Structure formats: C-alpha cells, structure tokens
Amino acid sequence: MSLSIQNLTANIGDLPILKGITLEVPKGEVHAIMGKNGSGKSTLAKIMAGHPDYTVTGGDVLMDGRSLFEIAGPDERARAGLFLAFQYPMEIPGVTIANFIRAAIQSRLAEGEELEATDYYANLYAKMDALKIPRAFTSRSVNEGFSGGEKKRCEILQMAMLEPKYAVLDETDSGLDIDALKIVSEGVNALRSPDRGFLVITHYQRLLDYIVPDRVHVMVDGRIAMSGDKNLALELEARGYDWVTETAAEPALA
Amino acid sequence: MSAILEPTAKPQIDIDRSVGDFRYDVDYSYDAGVGLNEATIDYICDVKKDPAWIREFRKDAYRKFLEKPMPTHWASHDLDNIVFENIRYYLSQGTQASRTWDDVPEEMKRTFERLGIPEQERKYLAGVEAQFDSEAAYSNIKAAVGEQGVIFVGSTEGLQKHPEIFRKWFGKVIPTGDNKFSALNSAVFSGGSFIYVPPGVKVKHPLQAYFRINAQNFGQFERTLIIADEGAEVMYMEGCTAPKFETATLHSAVVELVALKGAKIQYVTVQNWSANVFNLVTKRGLAHEEAEIKWIDCNIGSRLTMKYPSVVMKGRKARGEVISIALANDGQHQDTGAKMIHAADETTSNVVSKSISIGSGQATYRGLVDIPPHHRGCRNNTECDALLINTHSRTDTYPTIITRGNRNACQHEASVSKVSAEQIFYMQQRGLNQGQAMSLAVNGFVNDLVREFPMEYSVELKRLIDLEMEGSVG
Numbered sequence: 148m149s150l151s152i153q154n155l156t157a158n159i160g161d162l163p164i165l166k167g168i169t170l171e172v173p174k175g176e177v178h179a180i181m182g183k184n185g186s187g188k189s190t191l192a193k194i195m196a197g198h199p200d201y202t203v204t205g206g207d208v209l210m211d212g213r214s215l216f217e218i219a220g221p222d223e224r225a226r227a228g229l230f231l232a233f234q235y236p237m238e239i240p241g242v243t244i245a246n247f248i249r250a251a252i253q254s255r256l257a258e259g260e261e262l263e264a265t266d267y268y269a270n271l272y273a274k275m276d277a278l279k280i281p282r283a284f285t286s287r288s289v290n291e292g293f294s295g296g297e298k299k300r301c302e303i304l305q306m307a308m309l310e311p312k313y314a315v316l317d318e319t320d321s322g323l324d325i326d327a328l329k330i331v332s333e334g335v336n337a338l339r340s341p342d343r344g345f346l347v348i349t350h351y352q353r354l355l356d357y358i359v360p361d362r363v364h365v366m367v368d369g370r371i372a373m374s375g376d377k378n379l380a381l382e383l384e385a386r387g388y389d390w391v392t393e394t395a396a397e398p399a400l401a
Numbered sequence: 402m403s404a405i406l407e408p409t410a411k412p413q414i415d416i417d418r419s420v421g422d423f424r425y426d427v428d429y430s431y432d433a434g435v436g437l438n439e440a441t442i443d444y445i446c447d448v449k450k451d452p453a454w455i456r457e458f459r460k461d462a463y464r465k466f467l468e469k470p471m472p473t474h475w476a477s478h479d480l481d482n483i484v485f486e487n488i489r490y491y492l493s494q495g496t497q498a499s500r501t502w503d504d505v506p507e508e509m510k511r512t513f514e515r516l517g518i519p520e521q522e523r524k525y526l527a528g529v530e531a532q533f534d535s536e537a538a539y540s541n542i543k544a545a546v547g548e549q550g551v552i553f554v555g556s557t558e559g560l561q562k563h564p565e566i567f568r569k570w571f572g573k574v575i576p577t578g579d580n581k582f583s584a585l586n587s588a589v590f591s592g593g594s595f596i597y598v599p600p601g602v603k604v605k606h607p608l609q610a611y612f613r614i615n616a617q618n619f620g621q622f623e624r625t626l627i628i629a630d631e632g633a634e635v636m637y638m639e640g641c642t643a644p645k646f647e648t649a650t651l652h653s654a655v656v657e658l659v660a661l662k663g664a665k666i667q668y669v670t671v672q673n674w675s676a677n678v679f680n681l682v683t684k685r686g687l688a689h690e691e692a693e694i695k696w697i698d699c700n701i702g703s704r705l706t707m708k709y710p711s712v713v714m715k716g717r718k719a720r721g722e723v724i725s726i727a728l729a730n731d732g733q734h735q736d737t738g739a740k741m742i743h744a745a746d747e748t749t750s751n752v753v754s755k756s757i758s759i760g761s762g763q764a765t766y767r768g769l770v771d772i773p774p775h776h777r778g779c780r781n782n783t784e785c786d787a788l789l790i791n792t793h794s795r796t797d798t799y800p801t802i803i804t805r806g807n808r809n810a811c812q813h814e815a816s817v818s819k820v821s822a823e824q825i826f827y828m829q830q831r832g833l834n835q836g837q838a839m840s841l842a843v844n845g846f847v848n849d850l851v852r853e854f855p856m857e858y859s860v861e862l863k864r865l866i867d868l869e870m871e872g873s874v875g
C-alpha cells in the first residue's frame with residue numbers, strides 16, 4: 148500500500164516540466180520534498196490531483212496499486228482518498244467554510260445519505276479548536292480576506308475533516324508564524340497513522356523538526372536528484388542546492 | 402363568435418418526469434380561442450361578468466396596445482418573434498374559487514406536489530391564493546387574516562365585491578398606456594390577487610400565490626393590486642414554474658402596489674419559467690410618506706424576461722428597495738433592473754442586483770434613478786454585480802442616474818467577475834464534481850441576497866440554482 152510515482156514525465160504545452168520522477172510513499176510514512184523555486188514541486192502535486200493544464204507524457208502514479216490517471220476527474224481522485232493542501236488556496240466568495248467542508252463531506256456519502264448536522268458541527272468545532280482556529284471562522288467565506296497563515300491553517304482543517312489516505316502538503320509551512328507552525332505540525336502529526344501517507348513539500352528544514360520525515364527527496368529541474376533520511380534536510384541547509392546538483396552529477400561523470 | 406365559445410378539445414396527457422416540465426389533463430371549460438380582437442375582449446368580459454367600466458377599461462387598453470410600438474428601439478428584437486395572433490388570451494376552469502383544500506381538484510393537488518411546494522407550507526395554504534391557469538383555483542383566507550379585516554381575493558372578485566377600494570387604485574400606479582405590455586395586460590387581464598390591509602394591521606404570515614401555465618400557447622395575464630393602508634404591513638410571495646412547451650408562451654403581468662403613510666409592503670418573487678416563455682412584466686409601487694416598498698425578485702429561466710420593478714416615492718421619507726437575482730442560462734436573456742423615482746424630500750432607495758450568465762445566456766441590467774433638483778436629502782445606493790460562467794456569456798449594464806441638484810447623494814458600484822478554472826479545480830480537489838463546484842460558486846455569489854428571501858424560498862432557490870448548474874456543465 149503506497150503512493151507510488153513511477154518515472155513520471157509531464158508537460159505544460161510543449162514545455163517539459165517533470166522529467167522522470169520516481170518516488171514511493173508507503174502508507175504510514177511521511178516523505179518530504181525539497182527543491183529550488185521552479186523545480187516542479189507544485190506541478191507534481193497538481194498533476195497528481197488532476198489539474199487540467201498539464202499533460203502527462205509518461206510514467207504513472209499508483210495509489211494503493213490503482214493508477215490515478217485511470218480515475219477520471221480531480222473530484223474522483225479526491226473522493227478516492229487523495230488530498231492536496233494548496234500552496235495558494237483559492238478564495239470562494241460567499242461560500243462559508245462550514246458549508247464548503249460540509250459539501251465536500253457530503254460528496255463522499257452515498258446517494259440519498261445526509262450528513263447529520265449536529266455531529267458534523269461537533270466534529271468541525273473539535274478540529275478547529277485543535278488547530279486554534281476561532282469558531283467564528285465557520286461563517287467566513289472560504290479563504291476570502293484570510294491572512295496567509297490563516298489560509299494554510301484552513302487547508303489543514305479541511306484535511307483533518309476529510310481524512311484522506313494520502314495527503315500532499317504544498318508549502319503549508321510558508322506564511323506561518325512560529326506558534327502557528329507548531330499548531331499546524333501538531334495537527335499533521337495527529338493525523339499520522341499507519342493508514343495514511345504524507346508528501347510534504349517545503350523549503351524549510353525547520354518544519355521537519357516538527358513533522359519528522361521518514362524520507363527526504365530533493366528535486367532539481369523536474370527530477371529527484373537525491374533522496375535520504377531526515378538528516379538530508381540538515382545537510383541540504385548547510386550545503387545548498389549546488390551541492391546536490393554536483394553530487395547528483397558525479398555518478399554520470401564516473 | 403360561436404366558434405370562440407366552443408369548449409376546446411382536451412389537451413393531451415403528457416407527463417414529463419423532469420421537474421417543472423409536466424402537464425396534466427385539464428378540462429378548459431372556457432376558452433377565448435386564438436388571437437385578439439374586440440370580440441375576444443367582449444367574450445372575456447361576458448364570461449367574467451365584468452362591470453361596464455371594466456369593459457370600457459379593457460377596450461381602451463386594447464386600442465392603446467395596438468397603437469404602441471414594440472420597444473425594440475432599446476429592447477431585444479426577440480420581441481418581434483411574439484405572434485400575437487397565435488396566443489390564447491383567456492382560459493378558465495369556469496369554476497368558483499375553491500374555499501377549502503378538500504374542494505381543490507385532485508389533479509391540481511398533484512400539480513402542486515410536482516411543483517415541490519414543501520409539506521410544511523401546506524400549513525400556510527389556508528392563507529394561499531394559488532392560481533391555476535387564469536382563474537383562481539384555490540382561495541382561502543386564513544381565519545386570523547380575515548378577522549383582521551384583510552381582503553385577500555382574486556382580482557376578479559376584488560373588482561366585483563370591493564369596487565370602492567379597487568377602483569380607487571386600479572390602473573393608477575401603472576397607467577394602461579405605460580408600455581405595450583401593460584396595455585395588453587389591461588385589455589385581457591384575468592387572475593392575480595387583490596389585497597387590502599386595513600390601517601395599522603400587520604399581517605404576520607406572508608400571503609402566497611403560485612402561478613403556472615398549463616396549456617399550449619396560453620399566455621397568462623395576471624393583474625395584482627395590493628394596498629396597505631396607513632401603518633399596515635404585508636409580505637406577498639409569488640412563485641412560478643412552468644411546464645415546457647414546443648412553442649413560445651407569453652406571460653405579461655401587471656402588479657401595482659400602494660403603500661399609504663407609514664405602510665410597508667414586501668413583494669417576493671421566485672420565478673423559474675421554462676426556456677420558451679416571454680416574461681414581460683410591469684411592476685410598480687407607490688410609496689407615500691414614510692412608507693416602504695421592497696421588491697425581492699429572482700428570475701430564473703424564460704426565453705426573455707423584461708422586468709424593472711419600480712418604486713415611486715411620493716411622500717417625504719418614503720423608501721424604495723429592489724433586491725434582484727437573475728440567472729440567464731444558455732439561450733436565455735434576462736433583461737432586468739430597477740427604477741427609483743424620488744418624488745419627495747428625504748426619500749431613500751437601494752438597489753442590489755446580481756446576475757449570472759451561463760453559456761450563451763445574456764443578462765442585462767437597466768436602472769433608472771431619478772432625483773429632481775428641487776428635492777433635498779434624497780439618497781440612492783445602487784450595486785450591480787455580474788458573474789460570468791464562461792466566455793460566451795454576455796452582461797450589459799445600463800445604469801441611468803439622473804440627479805439634478807446637489808443636495809442629494811447617489812452611490813453606484815458595479816462589478817463583473819468570473820468563476821475561474823482554478824476555483825473550480827480547488828473545489829473539485831475537495832471532492833465536489835464540476836456541477837456541484839459551479840453551483841456552490843454561484844450560490845456563494847448570490848448568498849447575501851438569498852438571505853433576504855423568506856426561508857422556504859431561499860431553500861427552493863438554492864435547489865433551482867443547483868438544477869440550473871447541473872445542466873450547464875458537460
């Protein structure tokens with residue numbers, strides 16, 4: 148059981164962005180992806196989620212053995228258990244957080260089955276309290292007028308409510324203050340379980356002090372240039388991306 | 402003449418399963434035939450036993466209808482596709498308005514069921530005036546309302562039994578010749594409500610009426626007159642769905658509201674016409690001193706809707722408001738707006754309009770705010786927001802604000818926005834399918850206005866929007 152990315156290549160228009168990505172997140176593990184701006188991290192996340200702008204040119208992504216690309220729309224992939232916390236969450240004017248999450252949960256229920264309102268709110272409030280999101284937020288429009296940090300917290304709230312099998316967190320730590328980083332990390336850690344896998348995209352080693360990863364991958368120009376344990380993040384911080392590029396190039400020279 | 406008097410053949414039974422698209426076999430006992438001439442009007446007068454002054458009123462209106470040109474110099478040329486000779490101008494069950502729910506024919510009850518009138522609203526049915534075709538099929542005033550002295554009857558009964566009040570105001574707010582379609586309505590009107598609320602009476606329950614069209618080529622020409630006497634308060638709700646026909650149908654109502662000193666009238670419409678209906682409605686209210694008239698209006702469906710609810714504020718501190726939602730789906734044109742005529746000092750008006758255009762749907766806003774220079778302390782606020790669902794959609798805004806004078810204030814805001822592909826993707830990533838995502842975005846867009854509708858209607862409205870959006874994605 149895993150989220151298995153196999154030699155994935157993808158274009159935007161004619162421009163190749165992903166140039167052969169292979170990595171596997173077994174259920175129960177947390178993997179981190181680090182990499183320079185523009186190296187293709189968000190592209191990878193969005194392609195898995197089914198963003199229509201990209202063309203997959205080769206390879207596959209298997210979620211518990213089932214190809215994501217055989218699951219038609221982004222909504223079906225989501226309902227199959229894939230969650231993406233967006234780097235830039237969208238605003239939806241006039242739609243309250245409570246109604247939005249409710250609609251999302253409702254979409255997972257069988258036809259004719261109704262979400263029980265009191266249970267739903269009890270659950271929502273409990274998760275909001277844990278993430279220290281004021282309850283007044285339930286009646287605010289999704290992400291509208293939210294600060295950067297509030298948006299990220301709200302992404303984690305949605306993840307907690309939707310209980311995905313695999314979650315991709317795209318720079319959820321950016322924009323968070325020190326306290327919020329702790330709160331959000333605790334939120335993620337609370338969701339860590341043998342039944343769930345995480346792919347955490349980040350620029351900062353600090354996040355990985357809180358959410359300790361099983362593996363760290365470094366992405367360079369649409370490829371995974373290096374993988375290692377949690378210490379790789381520390382080493383990367385000390386040595387910079389040039390070190391990765393040079394090291395990754397060595398075997399080719401040899 | 403005799404040909405016109407012959408009862409028509411029964412329409413065929415044709416039940417379609419989709420909501421709002423169904424028809425039951427109804428025996429139209431009276432039928433004015435197809436087309437319009439003096440004889441048609443005489444026929445209507447005879448059947449309805451109209452008093453002489455109404456016969457005169459109708460004939461005068463008919464002449465004005467013939468004289469008036471189609472307003473195609475500013476309005477849609479689609480109006481030219483209305484073939485007046487092919488329309489039936491009067492149909493009736495020929496029955497007295499029913500007094501109790503038990504008296505209502507079974508097939509009509511089924512129709513109401515199909516319209517999705519929620520069970521809990523049946524409680525209110527005692528206060529309902531439901532129109533079935535052109536005659537009130539069901540009419541019963543809730544005992545409490547009756548005890549308060551409120552008159553709530555069909556327009557025919559109103560003019561026959563309460564001429565002293567009816568005649569004083571009928572045709573005074575909207576003169577017959579106001580426009581071609583108000584003239585047409587004045588010539589052939591039948592159905593609609595007459596309401597009088599005595600001084601100081603505050604009607605607790607909203608009074609409701611359900612309208613629908615149920616015969617091919619049959620135009621409906623309701624005529625509603627509501628008078629709230631000094632300090633009185635009333636809310637009236639009107640909801641429409643129509644079965645779908647192959648040929649165009651014409652709906653042309655006239656609604657007149659009179660709010661005397663300190664009175665309040667709210668008029669709520671939720672309307673969902675099938676895509677072949679021309680809906681050309683004239684609605685206007687007269688607000689006396691410190692009176693308040695509020696139009697809350699939602700237009701979904703129809704081929705062409707033209708509707709510009711107006712308030713003439715003729716007394717000091719009178720207040721007018723129009724809250725409107727228009728949704729134009731593929732092939733539809735919603736040409737709506739508001740007119741605020743400030744005819745006294747310190748009058749205030751507020752217009753909030755939101756339109757949604759989908760596919761080739763077209764939404765037009767036309768507004769008029771008139772504040773003459775000799776008045777002072779008048780204020781208007783106008784806000785028009787348009788939401789476009791895809792690139793073919795059109796939206797036009799023609800706000801006309803005439804503020805001649807500097808002792809008054811007008812504020813106007815307009816916006817056009819789109820539901821972006823990124824928003825849809827975001828919502829899809831949470832599990833909503835494309836249709837659900839769209840309808841959530843659209844519901845979000847109109848959310849603040851939907852709150853203005855009474856509870857039952859806001860639920861129905863959300864459902865209507867969901868249905869519209871489901872059909873709009875591939």
Ligand SMILES: Nc1ncnc2c1ncn2[C@@H]1O[C@H](COP(=O)(O)OP(=O)(O)OP(=O)(O)O)[C@@H](O)[C@H]1O
Binds near residue numbers: 185188
């Ligand atoms: N829609 C698009 N049109 C053109 N180029 C695109 C598009 N989407 C992504 N790209 C390009 O693909 C490359 C990878 O972008 P991506 O957003 O995946 O980077 P990233 O690794 O997430 O960077 P960051 O760390 O800054 O978030 C970038 O060069 C970007 O400009």
Ligand SMILES: [Mg+2]
Binds near residue numbers: 188190234
């Ligand atoms: Mg990124």
